[in-house]
Amino acid sequence: DTGVSQDPRHKITKRGQNVTFRxxxxxxxxxxxxxxxxxGQGPEFLTYFQNEAQLEKSRLLSDRFSAERPKGSFSxxxxxxxxxxxxxxxxxxxxxxxxxxxxxxxxxxQLSVL
Amino acid sequence: xxQVKQNSxxxxxxxxxxxxxxxxxxxxxxxxxxxxxxxxxEGPTFLISISSIKDKNEDGRFTxxxxxxxxxxxxxxxxSQPGDSAVYFCAAIYSYQKVTFGTGTKLQVIP
Numbered sequence: 539d540t541g542v543s544q545d546p547r548h549k550i551t552k553r554g555q556n557v558t559f560r561x562x563x564x565x566x567x568x569x570x571x572x573x574x575x576x577x578g579q580g581p582e583f584l585t586y587f588q589n590e591a592q593l594e595k596s597r598l599l600s601d602r603f604s605a606e607r608p609k610g611s612f613s614x615x616x617x618x619x620x621x622x623x624x625x626x627x628x629x630x631x632x633x634x635x636x637x638x639x640x641x642x643x644x645x646x647x648q649l650s651v652l
Numbered sequence: 653x654x655q656v657k658q659n660s661x662x663x664x665x666x667x668x669x670x671x672x673x674x675x676x677x678x679x680x681x682x683x684x685x686x687x688x689x690x691x692x693x694e695g696p697t698f699l700i701s702i703s704s705i706k707d708k709n710e711d712g713r714f715t716x717x718x719x720x721x722x723x724x725x726x727x728x729x730x731x732s733q734p735g736d737s738a739v740y741f742c743a744a745i746y747s748y749q750k751v752t753f754g755t756g757t758k759l760q761v762i763p
Contacts, residue, residue: 542695573753580741580756583751631695639686639745641688643696643697645694645695646694
């Protein structure tokens with residue numbers, strides 16, 4: 539399978555716990571994005587990487603969120619001290635980093651914070 | 653600030669007729685526009701794109717029109733099929749930077 543894969547598909551956690559999600563992009567893609575989507579809204583940008591460099595981080599992303607992409611391959615998104623407002627679908631996408639930026643999305647990780 | 657807006661949250665169309673989905677944007681620096689389609693429990697998938705230097709791009713049943721002076725684009729699906737029922741997101745990008753998405757329009761094609 540050469541698509542973008544995300545793990546886990548679903549995560550239920552209690553408020554205050556830490557969670558970590560993983561994304562494996564398409565192997566030849568040098569860009570990797572994280573988006574968050576809630577019901578009735580479009581994907582909301584969180585952060586993106588060009589190879590291992592984190593190029594931009596949304597102002598909406600609090601200090602509780604951190605993302606890494608060591609060696610420019612897979613990426614992890616960690617949320618510390620989760621809050622109920624963090625409940626959402628977390629989407630990862632990868633691309634070749636071209637002008638028309640066709641993103642290939644994974645199926646997402648659905649986070650529920652109780 | 654919502655730079656890409658889709659003001660119609662939903663649209664219902666009879667099978668075989670034309671579906672028109674609309675999108676407005678505020679940032680005149682955007683140089684590419686894209687449409688994505690999303691089924692439940694799946695990530696969005698790319699549908700069609702258009703450069704800001706063009707006013708039309710066509711791919712099979714899908715055509716995207718761009719009106720730069722009005723900062724408006726639209727996606728036409730002709731003829732509409734039940735399998736087209738999904739949420740459609742308009743998106744935009746400028747200068748190799750991040751892709752910004754609209755809030756989506758849920759299309760229902762009635763058999």
